[in-house]
Amino acid sequence: MILDLSQNNIRFVIEITESGSVALRKCAYNDRQAALEEPAVFFPLVEVQVAGENPNGHHGGKHTDSWGAQTLKYVTHRSSENELGSKVELDLRNERLAVTVHYQFYRDISALRAWTTVTNIGTDNIGLEYVSSFAMTGLVRDKAARLHIPYNATPRELNWKSYTLCDLGLDTMFKGSMQRYPVSNTGTWSCKEKLPLAAYTAPDGAMLWQIEHNGSWSYEIGDMRDNVYLRLSGPTEQENGWYHELVPNESFESVKVAVAFGENFDSALASMTRYRRTLFRNNEPNHSLPVIFNDYMNCLMGDPTTEKLLPLIDRAADAGAEIFCVDAGWYADGSWWDTVGEWLPCDWRFPNGIREVFDRIRERGMIPGIWLEIEVMGIKCPILPQFEDECFFMRHGKKIIDHGRYQLDFRHPKVRAHAHSVVDRVIDEYGVGYIKFDYNIEAGVGTEVGADSFGDGLLGHGSALLSWFEELRGRHPELIIENCSSGGMRMDYAMLSVAHLQSTSDQTDYRHTATIAANAATALLPEQAAVWSYPLATGDECEASFNMVNAMLSRIHLSGDISHLSEQQLGDVKEGVRLYKTMRTFIPCAVPFYPLGINAYNADHCCVGYWDGNEAYIAVWRINAEQDSCSLPVSATSVEVFYPTNHGASAAIEGDSIRVTLPHKASAVILKVTL
Numbered sequence: 177m178i179l180d181l182s183q184n185n186i187r188f189v190i191e192i193t194e195s196g197s198v199a200l201r202k203c204a205y206n207d208r209q210a211a212l213e214e215p216a217v218f219f220p221l222v223e224v225q226v227a228g229e230n231p232n233g234h235h236g237g238k239h240t241d242s243w244g245a246q247t248l249k250y251v252t253h254r255s256s257e258n259e260l261g262s263k264v265e266l267d268l269r270n271e272r273l274a275v276t277v278h279y280q281f282y283r284d285i286s287a288l289r290a291w292t293t294v295t296n297i298g299t300d301n302i303g304l305e306y307v308s309s310f311a312m313t314g315l316v317r318d319k320a321a322r323l324h325i326p327y328n329a330t331p332r333e334l335n336w337k338s339y340t341l342c343d344l345g346l347d348t349m350f351k352g353s354m355q356r357y358p359v360s361n362t363g364t365w366s367c368k369e370k371l372p373l374a375a376y377t378a379p380d381g382a383m384l385w386q387i388e389h390n391g392s393w394s395y396e397i398g399d400m401r402d403n404v405y406l407r408l409s410g411p412t413e414q415e416n417g418w419y420h421e422l423v424p425n426e427s428f429e430s431v432k433v434a435v436a437f438g439e440n441f442d443s444a445l446a447s448m449t450r451y452r453r454t455l456f457r458n459n460e461p462n463h464s465l466p467v468i469f470n471d472y473m474n475c476l477m478g479d480p481t482t483e484k485l486l487p488l489i490d491r492a493a494d495a496g497a498e499i500f501c502v503d504a505g506w507y508a509d510g511s512w513w514d515t516v517g518e519w520l521p522c523d524w525r526f527p528n529g530i531r532e533v534f535d536r537i538r539e540r541g542m543i544p545g546i547w548l549e550i551e552v553m554g555i556k557c558p559i560l561p562q563f564e565d566e567c568f569f570m571r572h573g574k575k576i577i578d579h580g581r582y583q584l585d586f587r588h589p590k591v592r593a594h595a596h597s598v599v600d601r602v603i604d605e606y607g608v609g610y611i612k613f614d615y616n617i618e619a620g621v622g623t624e625v626g627a628d629s630f631g632d633g634l635l636g637h638g639s640a641l642l643s644w645f646e647e648l649r650g651r652h653p654e655l656i657i658e659n660c661s662s663g664g665m666r667m668d669y670a671m672l673s674v675a676h677l678q679s680t681s682d683q684t685d686y687r688h689t690a691t692i693a694a695n696a697a698t699a700l701l702p703e704q705a706a707v708w709s710y711p712l713a714t715g716d717e718c719e720a721s722f723n724m725v726n727a728m729l730s731r732i733h734l735s736g737d738i739s740h741l742s743e744q745q746l747g748d749v750k751e752g753v754r755l756y757k758t759m760r761t762f763i764p765c766a767v768p769f770y771p772l773g774i775n776a777y778n779a780d781h782c783c784v785g786y787w788d789g790n791e792a793y794i795a796v797w798r799i800n801a802e803q804d805s806c807s808l809p810v811s812a813t814s815v816e817v818f819y820p821t822n823h824g825a826s827a828a829i830e831g832d833s834i835r836v837t838l839p840h841k842a843s844a845v846i847l848k849v850t851l
Contacts, residue, residue, distance in 0.1 A: 196249030205381030227303030356398030418631025501545030514580030545610030710736030724752030
């Protein structure tokens with residue numbers, strides 16, 4: 177039996193054989209070819225490995241030929257319509273497991289969401305070692321095919337690299353090999369080395385996938401029987417120390433993943449962007465994308481006082497900020513790193529009380545904001561004795577310490593109550609409407625408390641943390657939530673489904689920030705991408721406008737030496753903010769594109785554009801180029817310099833391209849283009 181579920185330019189064909197095996201025979205962009213001719217068993221719909229069962233294949237370390245893939249048989253399937261589009265569920269079963277494979281398709285979007293539910297239908301416990309969220313075989317094997325991987329490290333986020341299959345060791349071989357290319361992350365920073373997303377491009381189409389999880393995850397590409405396969409999952413035993421024991425009648429749901437399709441990378445990214453907007457839940461105070469001033473970056477750097485803040489508040493308001501966030505250090509007397517956790521204001525920093533600062537913010541017409549790191553407790557925190565060991569991550573009978581902090585376990589009701597009490601207090605007592613939730617430790621593989629494995633404890637904590645944020649949103653629906661983890665170390669769409677903004681980096685050099693800002697759209701929505709703009713009084717004539725260009729196509733996070741800028745520098749900031757407010761309604765409707773390809777660090781020029789079908793804004797940065805101009809392969813009917821207009825930048829149409837001239841080194845411009 178053939179199930180042709182193709183829609184929205186996705187060719188999606190499932191075959192059910194006479195023996196009951198189920199195979200995903202085709203999953204590609206706009207492909208109208210017949211299903212593959214190889215036996216369907218080679219294209220399993222799902223991989224499930226159970227402790228003590230036989231993965232009957234010469235697979236090495238691959239997550240292929242699993243016991244579940246070999247033994248699960250078709251039972252039934254269901255198709256239904258919902259508010260998002262169409263939902264397809266396939267029920268499979270063997271003597272011990274009932275498995276449902278879920279596919280959610282989206283109306284008018286070339287993307288799908290996938291996950292797996294596993295239920296123990298036997299009489300004995302079942303130990304899960306691996307459950308795929310999405311499994312497909314048949315990626316195009318072509319010399320021109322590329323796997324694109326975003327490396328990620330603070331403060332060098334969104335550092336994309338591209339590889340051929342041969343680069344990955346997957347040279348063409350008859351019947352395949354035991355070689356695979358695995359990518360995984362283990363720990364509480366979901367993005368500490370690589371982002372949980374990647375792209376695969378070939379001459380006839382592209383795929384972009386993301387794993388929507390705030391902890392450990394894994395994916396792999398490999399060759400199998402002369403085909404190239406892809407497996408996406410949450411944590412695994414082999415890679416991440418995850419094992420979960422299902423008791424009879426218990427179910428386990430895998431991490432959700434998404435796959436977007438297009439004719440090329442930009443097209444697939446446009447599909448993923450539209451899909452991400454189905455996950456993003458905004459609120460009214462954040463709807464207009466208000467301009468944020470944060471006092472940390474290249475500014476107070478964690479040393480706020482009333483004396484320092486009051487003039488800064490006035491300057492930020494004059495520059496056009498609509499939110500003012502007091503960042504780290506407001507709670508500490510001197511060194512604060514290992515004392516955090518009580519979250520009470522330091523008296524000497526605020527002689528008349530911290531409320532004086534927030535009152536001034538409101539008087540100047542801005543929403544008050546504050547920084548919290550609610551998920552940790554310092555090893556010298558004064559309230560530490562009030563919390564038993566089970567409130568923290570534990571391994572081998574010891575509380576886990578990282579960088580002077582303990583990791584709170586959000587499965588524990590006392591931890592959740594403490595976190596809610598802190599947030600309730602800063603909102604009720606200080607009138608805060610914006611909270612920057614930071615997270616600056618890596619707690620490792622997980623915890624042994626109430627878990628079948630360290631990774632099982634981490635998975636449970638990650639889910640509990642998300643549910644706590646859901647509770648927070650219910651308790652304080654007007655609160656604007658920023659997600660930060662030493663910059664972009666938890667830039668995943670589990671956290672971004674509960675947060676309104678995401679810090680993209682804590683990079684302190686504005687020239688490097690340009691690359692991060694330009695590539696941010698590959699990982700998150702521009703309306704969620706918080707980018708620092710921190711002009712310094714010591715900067716040259718183009719530094720302030722360069723900083724503004726960094727942030728103007730995303731979410732502006734002003735900071736820096738704003739109190740001491742020259743009139744010209746401050747004028748560039750004010751003009752950038754003013755123009756941003758004229759075009760910010762465009763941002764939540766636009767999709768990104770990369771005229772020069774994904775930007776590399778230390779490139780001569782960086783570039784990113786956003787378009788809504790008729791109009792586009794394109795940011796261009798001159799970073800290391802000796803030449804003062806570059807050509808963008810963009811076919812336009814008109815182009816103008818949008819910002820800045822006072823530093824000699826120009827743009828002109830040359831056939832099917834735009835010639836951009838930036839006469840100053842380390843300068844940047846935003847173009848307004850009619851397509």
